[in-house]
Amino acid sequence: xxxxxxxxxxxxxxxxxLQSGASMPAYRLAYETYGRLNAARDNAVLICHALNxxxxxxxxxxxxxxxxxxWSNMVGPGKPVDTHRFFVIGVNNPxxxxxxxxxxxxxxxxxxAWGADFPVLTVEDWVLAQARLLDALGIGxxxxxxxxxxxGMQALSWSLQFPGRVRHAVVIASAPNLTAENIAFNExxxxxxxxxxxxxxGHFYAHGVVPRRGLRIARMIGHITYLSDDVMNEKxxxxxxxxxxxxxxxxxxxxxxxxFQIEGYLRHQxxxxxxxxxxNTYLLITRALDYFDPAHAFGGxxxxxxxxxxxxxxxxxxxxxxxFSPARSREIVxxxxxxxxxxxxxxxxxxxxxxxxxxxxxxYLDIVRSYFRSIEVSA
Amino acid sequence: xxxxxxxxxxxxxxxxxLQSGASMPAYRLAYETYGRLNAARDNAVLICHALNxxxxxxxxxxxxxxxxxxWSNMVGPGKPVDTHRFFVIGVNNPxxxxxxxxxxxxxxxxxxAWGADFPVLTVEDWVLAQARLLDALGIGxxxxxxxxxxxGMQALSWSLQFPGRVRHAVVIASAPNLTAENIAFNExxxxxxxxxxxxxxGHFYAHGVVPRRGLRIARMIGHITYLSDDVMNEKxxxxxxxxxxxxxxxxxxxxxxxxFQIEGYLRHQxxxxxxxxxxNTYLLITRALDYFDPAHAFGGxxxxxxxxxxxxxxxxxxxxxxxFSPARSREIVxxxxxxxxxxxxxxxxxxxxxxxxxxxxxxYLDIVRSYFRSIEVSA
Numbered sequence: 001x002x003x004x005x006x007x008x009x010x011x012x013x014x015x016x017x018l019q020s021g022a023s024m025p026a027y028r029l030a031y032e033t034y035g036r037l038n039a040a041r042d043n044a045v046l047i048c049h050a051l052n053x054x055x056x057x058x059x060x061x062x063x064x065x066x067x068x069x070x071w072s073n074m075v076g077p078g079k080p081v082d083t084h085r086f087f088v089i090g091v092n093n094p095x096x097x098x099x100x101x102x103x104x105x106x107x108x109x110x111x112x113a114w115g116a117d118f119p120v121l122t123v124e125d126w127v128l129a130q131a132r133l134l135d136a137l138g139i140g141x142x143x144x145x146x147x148x149x150x151x152g153m154q155a156l157s158w159s160l161q162f163p164g165r166v167r168h169a170v171v172i173a174s175a176p177n178l179t180a181e182n183i184a185f186n187e188x189x190x191x192x193x194x195x196x197x198x199x200x201x202g203h204f205y206a207h208g209v210v211p212r213r214g215l216r217i218a219r220m221i222g223h224i225t226y227l228s229d230d231v232m233n234e235k236x237x238x239x240x241x242x243x244x245x246x247x248x249x250x251x252x253x254x255x256x257x258x259x260f261q262i263e264g265y266l267r268h269q270x271x272x273x274x275x276x277x278x279x280n281t282y283l284l285i286t287r288a289l290d291y292f293d294p295a296h297a298f299g300g301x302x303x304x305x306x307x308x309x310x311x312x313x314x315x316x317x318x319x320x321x322x323x324f325s326p327a328r329s330r331e332i333v334x335x336x337x338x339x340x341x342x343x344x345x346x347x348x349x350x351x352x353x354x355x356x357x358x359x360x361x362x363x364y365l366d367i368v369r370s371y372f373r374s375i376e377v378s379a
Numbered sequence: 380x381x382x383x384x385x386x387x388x389x390x391x392x393x394x395x396x397l398q399s400g401a402s403m404p405a406y407r408l409a410y411e412t413y414g415r416l417n418a419a420r421d422n423a424v425l426i427c428h429a430l431n432x433x434x435x436x437x438x439x440x441x442x443x444x445x446x447x448x449x450w451s452n453m454v455g456p457g458k459p460v461d462t463h464r465f466f467v468i469g470v471n472n473p474x475x476x477x478x479x480x481x482x483x484x485x486x487x488x489x490x491x492a493w494g495a496d497f498p499v500l501t502v503e504d505w506v507l508a509q510a511r512l513l514d515a516l517g518i519g520x521x522x523x524x525x526x527x528x529x530x531g532m533q534a535l536s537w538s539l540q541f542p543g544r545v546r547h548a549v550v551i552a553s554a555p556n557l558t559a560e561n562i563a564f565n566e567x568x569x570x571x572x573x574x575x576x577x578x579x580x581g582h583f584y585a586h587g588v589v590p591r592r593g594l595r596i597a598r599m600i601g602h603i604t605y606l607s608d609d610v611m612n613e614k615x616x617x618x619x620x621x622x623x624x625x626x627x628x629x630x631x632x633x634x635x636x637x638x639f640q641i642e643g644y645l646r647h648q649x650x651x652x653x654x655x656x657x658x659n660t661y662l663l664i665t666r667a668l669d670y671f672d673p674a675h676a677f678g679g680x681x682x683x684x685x686x687x688x689x690x691x692x693x694x695x696x697x698x699x700x701x702x703f704s705p706a707r708s709r710e711i712v713x714x715x716x717x718x719x720x721x722x723x724x725x726x727x728x729x730x731x732x733x734x735x736x737x738x739x740x741x742x743y744l745d746i747v748r749s750y751f752r753s754i755e756v757s758a
Contacts, residue, residue, distance in 0.1 A: 019632070020630070020632035021632075022632070116634070116635070120632040120633060120634060177617060178617070179608060179611070179612055180608075180611035180612050180614075180615040180616055180617065180639070180641045181603060181606075181608045181611050181612075183617070183639050183641050183642065184599075184602075184603045184611065184641050184642075184645055185603060187599070187639075187641070187642045187645055187646075188596060188599040188600055188603070188645065190634060190635070191595065191596060191599065191646070191649075192571060192596050194635055195592040195595070195596075196592075197576055213574040213575075216570065216574070217567060217570060217571050217574075217596060220563075220566070220567045220570065221567055221600065223563075224560060224563045224564060224567070227560075229558060229559075229560045229701075232558070232559040232560050232563065233558055233559050233560075235559075236559040237559055238556060238557070238559065238562070238672065238675075250675070251399070251670060253398070253399035253400075253401070253499040253670075254499060254666075255495070255499060255569060255659075255662035255663060255665075255666045256495070256569070256573055256662070259669065259670075260559070260562050260566075260669065262559045262562050262563050262566070263562065263563075263566045266563055266566055266567065267566075267570070270570075280634075283634035283635070284634060286634075287633075287634045290638065290639065291630060291632075291638075293617065296617075296629070322608075
């Protein structure tokens with residue numbers, strides 16, 4: 001029987017004090033749960049999402065065949081994170097555009113959409129909001145918190161912000177902070193959005209437009225960095241698009257038409273993204289990525305930063321991931337070992353680059369499956 | 380005594396038949412020469428430029444202290460390409476925006492600027508135009524043709540288009556074609572330019588505007604790919620910009636202000652570039668990069684493609700260059716060896732990424748120096 005998901009919403013009246021010093025007034029979180037919370041309330045698993053995902057982690061919506069959750073291969077009945085054993089929670093972070101309070105919502109101070117005035121959020125702020133959701137659900141301690149990429153940063157931060165509330169932290173394809181190159185790619189994407197004339201200083205809602213050009217460019221840049229050079233060469237190489245391949249002389253000799261398949265693929269990804277993603281959310285989420293750096297308060301010493309963690313850890317990285325390379329995961333592993341923390345680490349030989357954390361790779365899924373089997377929960 | 384450079388211009392009345400099937404009507408090439416052509420006319424070296432460089436390879440313009448040529452560390456009196464021995468020619472390719480006929484010039488068919496109607500040019504077309512310049516200068520055979528990056532592609536193409544006119548080909552930080560990832564980065568840059576409302580379908584000259592937003596984004600993307608992850612981390616890392624570093628709480632918590640030094644650096648590079656570079660030229664040059672693929676006509680077999688070369692070769696690559704990686708240079712080396720051609724190859728351990736080919740690295744400059752010393756020319 002397929003897993004049927006139902007989005008739920010929780011309202012919070014108490015403002016959330018943010019790292020920036022600002023505070024977020026009354027807000028709403030969208031979330032979904034799968035499986036059942038056991039009597040001992042010790043089988044909850046929180047899944048944290050990355051840049052363009054949401055609370056819709058697993059299953060599908062009733063009557064919507066095309067609505068598979070973004071981590072359905074990972075979470076569900078009989079899946080590596082088995083909802084027969086675990087009560088799994090997916091939550092949409094504030095600032096997002098998929099149901100939780102975000103820049104498209106009304107700013108109570110102005111009666112207009114927040115737009116660019118939405119408070120700047122950090123990974124730590126998201127974790128705080130998630131913790132409040134758990135409070136409301138009556139969950140004191142998580143069996144595990146888990147995420148990939150930016151979601152892995154949230155899992156890592158949980159282990160530091162609420163050490164007593166996390167028994168296991170599963171951090172996949174992530175990093176202890178962004179490199180200069182990562183920040184650089186984020187900044188180019190942001191500039192593409194902000195300098196799009198349809199951005200209107202972030203208040204484009206009032207103008208009835210969307211900064212599509214900027215969103216397209218941002219997504220195209222993102223896509224390049226999610227894939228490996230190898231998998232791009234394998235999937236696309238220098239193949240001409242079909243129409244062009246049938247052309248007598250091979251090339252069209254045009255700077256604006258699509259000549260190569262990779263161009264068509266990227267344009268399509270950019271178009272799709274600009275149809276559904278909020279430009280202010282893109283700015284907020286990439287900035288949260290830039291800011292995350294738990295070692296910062298310890299003079300850059302990650303070992304000292306990780307000293308307060310209590311959870312057991314599983315880290316997974318992928319060999320061709322150049323956005324969050326295995327070396328970055330190994331920095332976290334080392335910092336944990338320096339502190340004599342329990343950590344398992346798997347470096348998966350996979351051709352798919354950063355995207356691998358979302359894909360079906362038997363070795364990867366089996367490792368997560370084995371790890372979750374080792375997590376003890378009450379009957 | 381410093382080398383004083385003087386730009387010269389050569390007009391060609393006969394149209395240039397292009398690979399696309401189109402032809403370029405009467406046109407002008409800007410060029411510079413350094414040193415003296417010897418009586419035997421066998422000491423000429425042609426330098427081919429890459430994306431944003433020009434015919435101004437070496438020396439400086441009289442009275443302009445800030446006008447050093449882009450390869451002044453490589454070419455000049457006593458330099459690796461020693462103008463005491465060699466007669467060096469720098470030429471600006473057609474389609475460029477630095478003196479040769481380009482999209483900003485008047486299209487004789489319309490009386491308006493060419494704009495986006497400028498013919499699409501290939502590496503092979505440029506080589507053909509360069510060969511005509513040599514004809515006009517009375518140079519039958521080059522002692523050497525040399526270039527880095529896209530310039531290296533031109534040097535490679537010279538050895539195939541005019542095998543009898545090239546004794547040595549020096550191909551630095553180059554590749555036998557672009558990978559899908561390379562094309563992808565070019566395409567994002569082009570889309571940023573083309574979708575800038577100030578692009579006006581490539582006819583922005585008539586509107587008195589420049590698609591600056593697009594040019595800025597294009598340059599920022601380019602800059603990221605010219606540098607290595609390592610050198611970015613070393614130069615910028617996660618350093619906050621000075622003003623921010625003095626701020627009490629560290630971060631400004633802004634999605635649009637500059638927080639990290641790398642952001643300021645990239646914005647500055649983008650701004651500078653948009654002041655002087657032509658948007659249509661950017662489209663043309665990146666397309667020429669995409670198209671270059673001498674193995675294409677041989678079913679992708681580079682060994683067969685290189686069979687017709689007669690020149691001796693020096694190839695140089697840089698370990699941290701991920702845009703034109705050493706593996707790509709080794710493909711050329713192998714294809715030459717398969718054909719029993721004379722080839723020397725140096726892989727330089729350098730942290731600077733693709734940019735290394737323009738920088739001062741003693742081992743690199745010494746190898747080029749030694750190679751050019753081995754080139755025999757008449758007294």
